[in-house]
Amino acid sequence: MSKILDPDIMSRLAPLALNSRQPMLGDVSGRHRSPVRGSSLEFSEYRNYVPGDDTRRLDWRAWARSDRYFIKEFEADTNLRMSIVLDASGSMNYGLRNPQGSVATRLDFSKRIAAALAWLASEQGESVGLSTIHKNQPVDVPPRRGARHLGHILEQLEQVNADEDADLSTALHHVADRLPRRSMVVVLSDLFMDLRELKPAIEHLRWRRHDVAVFHLLEPSELEFDFDSPVKLLDLEGGSPLLADPAMMSESYRQVVLEYLDSITELANRSNIDYHRIRMDRTYEEVLAQFLLRRS
Amino acid sequence: MSFLQPLLLLAMPLIGLPILIHLLNQRRHKTAPWAARQFVLQATNMGRGMANVRHWVVLALRSLAIAALIFAIARPLASRIPGLGFLGSQRTQMIVMDRSPSMAIRNSSSGLTWRESALNQLQDHLQNVGGQQILFHSLTDEPVVVGRTNLLEMLETVTTDTQSNIPELIERTLKHVSQQAVGPADIWVCTDHQASDWRLDSGRWSRIREQLQQSPEVKLHILTPEALDEFNLAISTSNVKLTRSGDRHFVSLDFSVQQTSGPIEQRTVPVQIELAGTSHDVEIEMVAGDYRYQQLKIELPPQQASEAFVGGGVVRLPHDSNERDNQYFFSFAPQPARSTVVVSDDPEISELMNLVCSTPFDSQQKFSCTVLPADGYAEIDWEKTALLVWHAPLPSGDVADRLQTFIAAGGNVVFLPVEAAGAQPELLGVRWGEWEAKSVAIGAENKPNDRTTPILNARLNNSEGRGQNSAESTAFQVAQWRTEDDLLATDESGRVLPLGSIACDRRCDIRSDSAATLATFADGQPLLVRAITESGGAYFLATTPDEATSTFTDDGIVLYVMMHRAIEQGAASLAANKQLETGDVSLADTERWQPLGLNVNLVAEDQRAFFAGAYQSDNQVIAINRPVSEDTTNSIDETAVAEVLGNDAFNLIQTSADSLSGLTNELWKLFVIGMIMALIAEGWFSLPAKKKPSVLESRAIV
Incomplete structure (x- = not known):
C-alpha cells in the first residue's frame, strides 16, 4: 500500500460506499444509476413496441393477455468515472508546524484525501483518473479501472510537488472538455483565485453534467489573521513579499475573507456542486467519512 | 512663556520617539510564509481609511504626551502680566527701588505696605527666573548685588524719609547696563506714581528714552500700585520761632495737616507736640483735606525759659495708613540779627x-x-x-x-x-x-x-x-x-x-x-x-x-x-538751629550729631541723613525731615510716563497692594494634566475594537 494511505483508516472507510449524486455514464455495469435504460434486474416501466425494437425485450405474457406488444424496460446500472483534480500551486504548500515538529501542508492533506478517494473508488470498481495543476509537468491520468491503474495514480500523487502559481480555472475547463459526460470530478484546492474566473469553469463542468465535488481546504490562521505584531508575508507563489500590520488591517482582512467565503458559497449553491469547506486542523478520515455519508 | 530649565527643551526631539519606535517595530517584523496574498492586498487597500487615521492619532497622542512631559519638567513660566516678554535665567534682573516715604502706605485689608507687597511679588518672580540680581536705590551710587537674602529683609530696600529721583535711578541703571556690558536685562522699577519722585520735567528722560531705544535687549518694567483709598494724614511744621511776652518765653510754630488719601469727611484729629521734655496735645477739626494751624504758642518751662534756649521738638499724628508722614521734627533757637x-x-x-x-x-x-x-x-x-x-x-x-x-x-x-x-x-x-x-x-x-x-x-x-x-x-x-x-x-x-x-x-x-x-x-x-x-x-x-x-x-x-x-x-x-530736608545733608555732617531723644526709632549713624529726626551738634540743633513735596497727592498716570518714555519703551505692571500672587505662574501642572489627558486618550484609541465574531465562528467550516 502507498505511503500516503493509512491501512487502518482505509479499513475503517472501506464499508462506506462512494455514491454519485446523479446518474453516471460508465463504461461497464456498476452500482450507479445510468441515464440510459439497460438490462439490469431492476424493472423500470412498459412502453409500446415500435418497429426496430429488440424483439427479445417483448413481454410475451403481456401480449397474450392484451394482444398488444409491449416492450419491458429495466434500469441500467453502471460504474462511474471519477477524475481527481489536485491543485498543486504554491499556495498549497501552506501549513502549520504540528506538535511533532513537522509541517502538514495543504498539499499533503489534499494528497491523502485524493489517495483515499482513489482507493475507495477503485475498490468499488470505479474508473479513477488524476489531474494535477501546476506549471511544470502537470499530470493528466485519464480514468481507468484496475489495481495497476490505482497504483499508478498513487505513485503520481506521491510525486506531486506544489510550486509557483497555477491556473486552476483553465485546468478545470480542460478537465470538463476531456472527460466523457456525466463523470465525477473531485477538486482539491484552496481556491485562492479570482472567483470571477472560477465561476465559468465550475459552470462548464456542470454543463457537461459532471458530478462536481469541491474540497476547499483552509487553514484557520488564514481566516483570522491573528498576528500580534507586524509581519512580513512571503508569497508562496513567488510574488513580492508584503509587510502587514495586524493593528492596521486585521479587521478589514476578516471582512475580505467573509465576503470571499460568502461568494464561494453562493457560487456552490447556484451551480449545485458538492462543496466542502475543510479546516486543515481536522483529520482527513473525518473529512472523508462526512463526505461519503452525505452521499450515501 | 519661558522656562526655568530651558536646557531640558533640548529633549524636545524625543517627541518623535513613538514614530521612531513605530518605524523600528515595523523593521523588526517577523517573517512568515503566506498563501492568502489576495486577502492581504484587499485588506491593505481597505485599511487606509479610519484605521489609518486612528493609528496616526494614537502616535500623535503619544508624541503629545512626551512633549507635555518635557514641557512640565522644563518648568514653564507664564506671566500673568500681558506683554511681559521673555524671561530667562540668562537675563540680568535690575531692581530700581523707590525708597520714598509714600511707599510706606499700608493696605488695611492685607496689612502690607506697598513696598512689602511689590517686593513680595517681585521676589517671587525673581526666584522663578533666577539670574543675577542687582539693586539700585537712591541712597548710594553703588549698585548692590542681591544674594540669597530676601529683598524684603534687605536694609537697602527699607523705606526712608528721602525723596526719590526716579529718572536719575533709571539712568544710573542703564549706565550700569551699558558700562558693565550686562547684556539682556530686565529693569524692575518699584515705585508709586508720586509726581515729586518721577520729576517729569527732568532732562534725564530724553536720555533714558534714547538709551532704551538703543538697547532693545533691555526691558523696562514699572511696578506700580493700584490707587489706594486708605485714609492717611501727613503733618509738617514751619515758622518755628522763639518768642517772648513779658517774662514768659514761647515756642511759636505753624503746622499743617494734609489728607493725602482716603475719603474726605469732617473729623477730629489729635496732634501731639513734644517739646522740651513735655508733651502737648491739640485737637483740630478737619473739614476739608487740609488744615493749617498758625502760630501755635507753647510756653517753655521756667527752667528753660530763656532767650538763648536752643532745642527741638516733634509734632505727631495718630496711627494711619502711612507712619512715615505722621511726624515732623523741628528745631528752634534765638534768631540772629539780620x-x-x-x-x-x-x-x-x-x-x-x-x-x-x-x-x-x-x-x-x-x-x-x-x-x-x-x-x-x-x-x-x-x-x-x-x-x-x-x-x-x-x-x-x-x-x-x-x-x-x-x-x-x-x-x-x-x-x-x-x-x-x-x-x-x-x-x-x-x-x-x-x-x-x-x-x-x-x-x-x-x-x-x-x-x-x-x-x-x-x-x-x-x-x-x-x-x-x-x-x-x-x-x-x-x-x-x-x-x-x-x-x-x-x-x-x-x-x-x-x-x-x-x-x-x-x-x-x-x-x-x-x-x-x-x-x-x-x-x-x-x-x-x-x-x-x-x-x-x-x-x-x-x-x-x-x-x-x-x-x-x-x-x-x-x-x-x-x-x-x-x-x-x-x-x-x-542761627543755632537747622531745619533740613533729607537728601540735603552729607553723610560727613551727620557724624557729629547726637540724638535729642525725640526719635521713636533709633537710626544708625550712617543713616541719619535719610531718616527724619532731631539732633544736636556742638551748639546747633538740627531737625531733619522728609521733603514736604512727598506729602502732595499729585501723581502721574501711564499717559504721563508714556510721554517721557515713549509708548513702547516700558511695561507698566499695575498690581494690587493686597495681592500676594507673584508676577509669574508656573505652568507645569497644566502640562502634567495635558500629558495625563493625552495618555488617557491614547489608551482609549488603543483599546481593541469590539470583538466581532471570528470567521470560523460566523461561517460554517467543517
Whole structure:
C-alpha cells in the first residue's frame, strides 16, 4: 500500500460506499444509476413496441393477455468515472508546524484525501483518473479501472510537488472538455483565485453534467489573521513579499475573507456542486467519512 | 512663556520617539510564509481609511504626551502680566527701588505696605527666573548685588524719609547696563506714581528714552500700585520761632495737616507736640483735606525759659495708613540779627541798599546794615553777616576765596554790576560782560522769549505795568521770572511779585554757562541769575537799583522782598538751629550729631541723613525731615510716563497692594494634566475594537 494511505483508516472507510449524486455514464455495469435504460434486474416501466425494437425485450405474457406488444424496460446500472483534480500551486504548500515538529501542508492533506478517494473508488470498481495543476509537468491520468491503474495514480500523487502559481480555472475547463459526460470530478484546492474566473469553469463542468465535488481546504490562521505584531508575508507563489500590520488591517482582512467565503458559497449553491469547506486542523478520515455519508 | 530649565527643551526631539519606535517595530517584523496574498492586498487597500487615521492619532497622542512631559519638567513660566516678554535665567534682573516715604502706605485689608507687597511679588518672580540680581536705590551710587537674602529683609530696600529721583535711578541703571556690558536685562522699577519722585520735567528722560531705544535687549518694567483709598494724614511744621511776652518765653510754630488719601469727611484729629521734655496735645477739626494751624504758642518751662534756649521738638499724628508722614521734627533757637553789609563806592546805591536792608521785615527781629567802601571788605564781620551786597568789581584771590567760604557756610551775596575798565574776573562760574544802554525797539522785544526755558513761568506785564511802561517804551523790560521758589517766588497767598513793572535803561551782560536764571528781559538776556553752589546763595543782578539805571525804586516792593528773602536765607545759616530736608545733608555732617531723644526709632549713624529726626551738634540743633513735596497727592498716570518714555519703551505692571500672587505662574501642572489627558486618550484609541465574531465562528467550516 502507498505511503500516503493509512491501512487502518482505509479499513475503517472501506464499508462506506462512494455514491454519485446523479446518474453516471460508465463504461461497464456498476452500482450507479445510468441515464440510459439497460438490462439490469431492476424493472423500470412498459412502453409500446415500435418497429426496430429488440424483439427479445417483448413481454410475451403481456401480449397474450392484451394482444398488444409491449416492450419491458429495466434500469441500467453502471460504474462511474471519477477524475481527481489536485491543485498543486504554491499556495498549497501552506501549513502549520504540528506538535511533532513537522509541517502538514495543504498539499499533503489534499494528497491523502485524493489517495483515499482513489482507493475507495477503485475498490468499488470505479474508473479513477488524476489531474494535477501546476506549471511544470502537470499530470493528466485519464480514468481507468484496475489495481495497476490505482497504483499508478498513487505513485503520481506521491510525486506531486506544489510550486509557483497555477491556473486552476483553465485546468478545470480542460478537465470538463476531456472527460466523457456525466463523470465525477473531485477538486482539491484552496481556491485562492479570482472567483470571477472560477465561476465559468465550475459552470462548464456542470454543463457537461459532471458530478462536481469541491474540497476547499483552509487553514484557520488564514481566516483570522491573528498576528500580534507586524509581519512580513512571503508569497508562496513567488510574488513580492508584503509587510502587514495586524493593528492596521486585521479587521478589514476578516471582512475580505467573509465576503470571499460568502461568494464561494453562493457560487456552490447556484451551480449545485458538492462543496466542502475543510479546516486543515481536522483529520482527513473525518473529512472523508462526512463526505461519503452525505452521499450515501 | 519661558522656562526655568530651558536646557531640558533640548529633549524636545524625543517627541518623535513613538514614530521612531513605530518605524523600528515595523523593521523588526517577523517573517512568515503566506498563501492568502489576495486577502492581504484587499485588506491593505481597505485599511487606509479610519484605521489609518486612528493609528496616526494614537502616535500623535503619544508624541503629545512626551512633549507635555518635557514641557512640565522644563518648568514653564507664564506671566500673568500681558506683554511681559521673555524671561530667562540668562537675563540680568535690575531692581530700581523707590525708597520714598509714600511707599510706606499700608493696605488695611492685607496689612502690607506697598513696598512689602511689590517686593513680595517681585521676589517671587525673581526666584522663578533666577539670574543675577542687582539693586539700585537712591541712597548710594553703588549698585548692590542681591544674594540669597530676601529683598524684603534687605536694609537697602527699607523705606526712608528721602525723596526719590526716579529718572536719575533709571539712568544710573542703564549706565550700569551699558558700562558693565550686562547684556539682556530686565529693569524692575518699584515705585508709586508720586509726581515729586518721577520729576517729569527732568532732562534725564530724553536720555533714558534714547538709551532704551538703543538697547532693545533691555526691558523696562514699572511696578506700580493700584490707587489706594486708605485714609492717611501727613503733618509738617514751619515758622518755628522763639518768642517772648513779658517774662514768659514761647515756642511759636505753624503746622499743617494734609489728607493725602482716603475719603474726605469732617473729623477730629489729635496732634501731639513734644517739646522740651513735655508733651502737648491739640485737637483740630478737619473739614476739608487740609488744615493749617498758625502760630501755635507753647510756653517753655521756667527752667528753660530763656532767650538763648536752643532745642527741638516733634509734632505727631495718630496711627494711619502711612507712619512715615505722621511726624515732623523741628528745631528752634534765638534768631540772629539780620545783618547786611553793603560794599559799594556809589553813595546813592549804598544809601538805597542801607535803607532797604535795615528796614525791619519782622518787628521781632533786629535788622542792621553796614556800608563799606569797595576796599573796606576787611572790616566785614563774616560770622554775623547774613547778606553781603557786593557793588564792586568781582574779587579775585584771597578776597574771592573768603567770599566763597562765606557762601559755603550758608551766607548770601548779591552782586551788583559796576562800571569797570578791562576784563573782569570770573567768580563761581559767572562774570560781568559789557554794559548795554536801553533798546530802541522795546515794542518788538516786549514779547515772551521763545528760547526761555519752561521752568520760567511767563509773566507778561499786567495792565498796570504796561501803563507804566508806555512812558518808558524804550527800556529793557523784564518778561519772565521764576515764581516757584527763591528770591522771586510768589508769596504764601499766591501773589506774584510785580516784576513786570521793572524796566532798565542800562544793563550789564551776565556771562555764565552754569548759573540758573531766575529772571530774564524780554530779549532773553538774564536779569537775575544764581550761581551753582552747594549751600548759601550767590545772586547776580544785571542792573543796579539806582533811579538812573532801573525802576527798582519806583515801587520798591520787588527790591525789598528780594533783599529780605536773601537776608532771611543768610540769617538761617547763622542761627543755632537747622531745619533740613533729607537728601540735603552729607553723610560727613551727620557724624557729629547726637540724638535729642525725640526719635521713636533709633537710626544708625550712617543713616541719619535719610531718616527724619532731631539732633544736636556742638551748639546747633538740627531737625531733619522728609521733603514736604512727598506729602502732595499729585501723581502721574501711564499717559504721563508714556510721554517721557515713549509708548513702547516700558511695561507698566499695575498690581494690587493686597495681592500676594507673584508676577509669574508656573505652568507645569497644566502640562502634567495635558500629558495625563493625552495618555488617557491614547489608551482609549488603543483599546481593541469590539470583538466581532471570528470567521470560523460566523461561517460554517467543517
